[in-house]
Amino acid sequence: MQERDIPAVLSIQQEAYSPQLQEDEAVIRARLAACPQLAWVAEDAEGVCAYLFAYHSRVGKVTPLDGEFQRHEQADCLYLHDLAVAPRAGGRGIGPALVRKKLEQAKAHRLRYSALVSVQDSEAFWSRLGYAAHTQLDQPQVSNLASYRIPAVYMVQALH
Template sequence: MFELRPLLEADLDAVLAIQSACYQPGFHESRQAFAAKLQATPQGCWLAVGKCGSECDVEALAYVFSVAVDAGQLPALDAQQISVPRQAEWLYLHDMAVAPVARTLGVAAALLARLEQVAAAQQLSSIVLIAVQASLPFWQRQGFAELQPLTPLLAAKLASYGPQARLLWRPLPSR
């Protein structure tokens, strides 16, 4: 069992530990970068906590960081400052990681559903993300598709994540 709760700055040590277990070092972000995202869009940052088994205490199992952005304006990896536009169009799912011990619990689906609620409450048109580390099939199963064609600015941003990175989007239902 797990529950979702808003992520707090006090949770950043747990976030860094999950990040370390899930990502290659080239994708690691600093505490300051996570804090900047949390400050920019606190309602878009969530933590899943629960038990990973009978022998485990309650612990952080997964996290998600998302930021409201203008279409085409995505924050860089490890950005130390984030500014949110007055009229954001997209919710940028910057990072979602599930600890290996929690990967069969449905945590990712629950976090994604929460982000859909966040985006709808802000009247945003889409959720976008950059898929890395061979995660493209997972995101496609969640209904995301590649965003094409890319503007030169988006192409440059995407290239900074490596040659396998893909910019994905999923429009939200009109309300």
């Protein structure tokens, strides 16, 4: 992802998420600045058609909506914060392909887990990619999960 991709990312976010889940441009720019090597886009003939924000974290740590990515010295987890595909590109396997490539990279960096917050009834999608609900969270993390203000499920996958 490059700075020039931000308008397309914001447009895709608006198409993919309900208004209460949309993060503003300043937050999106901060995510790119925090982990530029882990912020990816996919392009088709019309331009950017999907994006994925991720960072290295610790399993059991939930990033709140609009929250800053918290770097951890002892990172053991690739946290997928946001995956969205433009409706025009749906059904082509772009989202799963981005996730698989990101998980390959995580394994190469010897991370033991990947985690995410599932929203908008996406739990079945993430389950097909190997994630399972993880409910053993301490109170601060439960509060972070509640920041999404809609049903949200923290999910984890062990990487081998």
